[in-house]
Amino acid sequence: MNKTKKQGKTKYLILSILGLTVFFGIWQAAVKLGWVSERSLKAPTDIIQTFIYKLTNKSPDGATLPTHFWFSLRLALSSFAIATIIGVPLGWFMGFYKKLDMLLNPIFEIVRPIPPIAWIPIVILTLGIGFQAKMFIIFVAAFVPNVINSYLGIRMTDMTLVNVAKTYGATDWEIFTTVCIPSSLNMVFTGIRLSLNASWTTLVAAEMLASTKGLGYMIQMGRTIIRPDIIIVGMFSIGITGALLNIILNLFEKKVAPWRYRD
Amino acid sequence: MSDDVKVKVRGLTKKFGDLLVLDNISFDIKKGDFVCIVGPTGCGKTTFLNLLVKLLEPTSGQILIDNEPADPKKHNISFVFQEPSAFPWLTVEQNIQYGMKIKKLAPEVIKERTEEILTALGLSDVRNSFPRELSASMEQRVVIGRSFAMHPDLLLMDEPYAQMDIKVRYYLEDQVIKLWQQTGSTVLFITHNIEEAVYLSEKCLILTNKPATIREEKKIDLPRPRDIASEEFIELREYITKQIKWW
Ligand SMILES: Nc1ncnc2c1ncn2[C@@H]1O[C@H](COP(=O)(O)OP(=O)(O)OP(=O)(O)O)[C@@H](O)[C@H]1O
Ligand SMILES: [Mg+2]
Numbered sequence: 001m002n003k004t005k006k007q008g009k010t011k012y013l014i015l016s017i018l019g020l021t022v023f024f025g026i027w028q029a030a031v032k033l034g035w036v037s038e039r040s041l042k043a044p045t046d047i048i049q050t051f052i053y054k055l056t057n058k059s060p061d062g063a064t065l066p067t068h069f070w071f072s073l074r075l076a077l078s079s080f081a082i083a084t085i086i087g088v089p090l091g092w093f094m095g096f097y098k099k100l101d102m103l104l105n106p107i108f109e110i111v112r113p114i115p116p117i118a119w120i121p122i123v124i125l126t127l128g129i130g131f132q133a134k135m136f137i138i139f140v141a142a143f144v145p146n147v148i149n150s151y152l153g154i155r156m157t158d159m160t161l162v163n164v165a166k167t168y169g170a171t172d173w174e175i176f177t178t179v180c181i182p183s184s185l186n187m188v189f190t191g192i193r194l195s196l197n198a199s200w201t202t203l204v205a206a207e208m209l210a211s212t213k214g215l216g217y218m219i220q221m222g223r224t225i226i227r228p229d230i231i232i233v234g235m236f237s238i239g240i241t242g243a244l245l246n247i248i249l250n251l252f253e254k255k256v257a258p259w260r261y262r263d
Numbered sequence: 264m265s266d267d268v269k270v271k272v273r274g275l276t277k278k279f280g281d282l283l284v285l286d287n288i289s290f291d292i293k294k295g296d297f298v299c300i301v302g303p304t305g306c307g308k309t310t311f312l313n314l315l316v317k318l319l320e321p322t323s324g325q326i327l328i329d330n331e332p333a334d335p336k337k338h339n340i341s342f343v344f345q346e347p348s349a350f351p352w353l354t355v356e357q358n359i360q361y362g363m364k365i366k367k368l369a370p371e372v373i374k375e376r377t378e379e380i381l382t383a384l385g386l387s388d389v390r391n392s393f394p395r396e397l398s399a400s401m402e403q404r405v406v407i408g409r410s411f412a413m414h415p416d417l418l419l420m421d422e423p424y425a426q427m428d429i430k431v432r433y434y435l436e437d438q439v440i441k442l443w444q445q446t447g448s449t450v451l452f453i454t455h456n457i458e459e460a461v462y463l464s465e466k467c468l469i470l471t472n473k474p475a476t477i478r479e480e481k482k483i484d485l486p487r488p489r490d491i492a493s494e495e496f497i498e499l500r501e502y503i504t505k506q507i508k509w510w
Contacts, residue, residue, distance in 0.1 A: 160346045167316050168362040168413070169336040178361075182352040259352045259393040 042229040047236075050229040061221035061230060063213050069237055071213040072203055079135045080199040083142035087195070088188055091150025095184070096176050101151075108147065116141035116198075117205050124209065134206040142199040149191025153184025186260065189253045196249060200242045269294040269417065269449040270315065274324035277310055284310050286474035287324070297443055297450045299460035302470030302478075303507060308453045309345055311475075312419050315451075316340055328417065338417060339366070341410035345421040345453075349394040349405045356381070356390040359408045366413070380408040383438060400427045407435065411442050418443075418450045424459065436463060440487070457507075461500045462489050469506050479506055 024044045030036050031043035042050070054065040063071075094101045094108075119140055127133040157180045165175045207216025215234045222230030254261045270292040277285040284307040292298055300308050313319040315326055317333050328338050341362065349358050359380050363373045381387045384404050394402045407423055420439070424432045436459060443450050454460050460467050467481040481503060485495060 160344050160348045161350060163318055163344065164342070164348050164350075164361075165365065166318065167335050167340050167342040167419075168365045169334075169338075169340075170365045171336075174365060178365075179350070182350070185352070257352070259395060 039226065040228055042232065047229050047232050051233050051236075054230070054233060060225055060227065061218050063218075065218075065233065065237065068213055068215050068218045068234070069241070072207070072215040072238075073241065075131065075134055075206070075214065076138060076199045076203050079138035080142045080196055082135075083139050083195055083199065084146055084192055087143045087146030088150045088191070091147040091152075091188075091191070092154055092176075092181060092184065094147070095151040095154025096180055112144055112148075114140075116202050120205070120209065129209040134209055134211075137206040137209075138199045138202045141202040142195040145194035145198060146188075146191045149187045149194070150184060153187030153191075154180045156187065157183045185257045189249075189257065193246065193249060196245055197242065200238065200245065203238065267294045268292070268330070269296070269328065270451075271327040271330070272324070273326075275311075275314065275321055275326060276323045277307070277314060277319065278322045283474040285314075285321075286476050288475070288477060289324075290468070290477060290480065292449060292451070295447050295449055297440075297463060297465045298452070298468055299464035299466075300451060300453045300468045300470065301455070301457060301460050301503065301507060302475060303472050304455070306470050306473045307475040308470065309421055312342070312421055312451065312453065316342055316419065339413060339415050340417045340419065341413045341415035343406055343410050343418075343420040343423045345425075347394075347399070347402060347406070349402050349409075351394050354391050354393055355386055355397075355405050358394070358405050359386075359412050362409055362413045376412045376414075380412045383411075383441075384408045384435075400431055403427065404431075404435070407438075411438075414442075414446045415448050418448045420450070420452045422453050422455060425455065432459070437488075439463065457500050457504050458491060461485075461496060461503065462491060467503055469503060481506075 028043050028045065031038060031041055031046075051065070056064060058064055061068075090104075094104055116137055119137055123133050123136050127136055161179050161183065162175055165179050170178065203214070204216035204219060207214040208220065211217035211220075215237050219231050219234040222228065222232075222234060268291045272291070273289050275285055275288045276283070288311075300311070302308055310319065314321050315328075315333060316335060326333060328340075333340070350361065353361065356377060359377050360373055363376065368376075381390055384407065386401075386404060386408060389397060389401065394405060397405070403423065403426065407420075410418060410420075418439075424435055427435065439450070439452070440463065442448065452460075452463060454463075461483055464483050467483055469478045469481060470476070471478045481499075483499060485493075485499070490496060
């Protein structure tokens with residue numbers, strides 16, 4: 001059992017590396033053999049060079065890669081954190097208390113289908129174009145999946161388990177905290193994962209509001225000054241960070257909800 | 264005289280929409296009695312227990328526990344449900360302690376009873392496991408342990424041993440008798456297994472097909488420990504089986 005698992009893991013690793021190698025190999029060839037103009041796309045080796053250069057150099061877009069990165073991370077994570085801290089409990093309470101659900105659900109159902117980017121014009125008029133405005137756009141994107149999934153998590157609680165608590169004389173609050181919330185965590189984490197992805201993917205849109213820093217800004221600048229390598233360094237920074245954040249979140253989930261993982 | 268009545272049922276009727284499930288049932292259960300409820304599939308046995316603990320409201324009639332309407336916050340009730348009901352997010356040990364913590368028993372009592380139950384039900388080795396890591400029959404033992412740990416006044420069990428193999432079942436049947444004898448609980452035990460009913464109970468409540476009424480209250484006054492191969496035992500078992508099949 002353990003052995004086959006290990007073999008499966010090795011196989012997975014080999015195939016992953018193979019996939020990446022082929023992908024970058026074709027890309028490298030496409031640029032170096034002139035199938036694609038270097039004006040519109042740079043080869044992976046050039047991009048690595050640009051990446052290393054940008055680690056310490058401000059030109060040509062005004063800030064180093066770490067500065068851009070830190071700015072974006074702070075923006076995305078603080079919006080995500082607020083969206084989670086407000087969204088998850090709100091979903092829990094709406095799922096548990098019918099009256100609150102009836103009160104808030106209509107508003108929520110109307111707001112929910114509005115794409116985060118559609119908020120940008122009204123946000124500019126009300127909040128301006130500063131850090132708060134950007135945070136709000138990301139917050140909207142990150143908030144919705146948190147609420148929905150926490151809400152559903154409570155709603156999907158096994159009634160038999162609720163009845164167990166009831167027959168032992170648990171109060172409503174005890175049922176909520178000792179049965180419904182733990183049973184919802186599965187869905188809550190799905191929501192948090194979607195929310196984290198949403199905040200990270202909305203970043204570029206939010207940084208289209210006047211910025212002087214940020215990975216989204218760096219990508220915009222790359223286009224303006226026609227530097228595809230800068231664009232791609234920005235894109236990969238977003239992609240790799242997103243993947244790393246997901247891994248961190250998974251580790252966190254295993255700590256908080258170990259019963260689904262231990263073997 | 265009504266002092267030693269634990270459960271008093273009067274004119275109990277339950278309809279789900281137009282579906283009449285329980286039809287005007289009345290009976291008493293004495294304090295400290297061990298009653299098995301048997302009846303055809305789908306006749307309303309689970310519905311009855313749910314009414315008893317107020318998970319459902321009756322259409323008409325009443326159920327009293329200790330001469331008052333049932334209140335799980337006041338009465339010390341344990342219910343082993345027909346469906347799997349271990350909390351997936353609690354370890355075996357934490358599952359066993361759940362009810363005691365809700366009832367806010369003293370920490371020493373909780374600790375002592377936990378050890379007692381883990382040993383009695385053979386769960387010591389898996390005390391830190393989660394239910395997902397156990398077999399269905401082991402998981403059910405956790406649920407049974409959780410309800411035994413309460414030393415309940417009123418223990419309700421809805422086909423608790425249905426999925427167990429015969430050896431474990433015999434062992435757990437003796438365990439529930441032991442608990443009953445030690446704590447003086449009143450036990451209501453639903454089963455499809457007539458042998459189990461005759462082995463366990465002081466009284467067998469035989470229900471008719473839906474809409475259920477009581478076909479017969481059969482006293483089982485065999486000495487304990489009971490011998491399932493004895494003549495009286497087999498006779499009772501066959502009699503009850505016939506009563507259920509009759510319509
Ligand atoms: N919430 C409900 N709504 C509608 N009908 C119900 C509900 N609960 C039970 N019933 C119906 O009431 C009848 C009795 O159900 P119940 O579960 O009490 O039977 P049972 O004797 O416990 O059956 P089993 O032997 O299968 O456990 C069944 O016909 C069932 O379909
Ligand atoms: Mg049933």
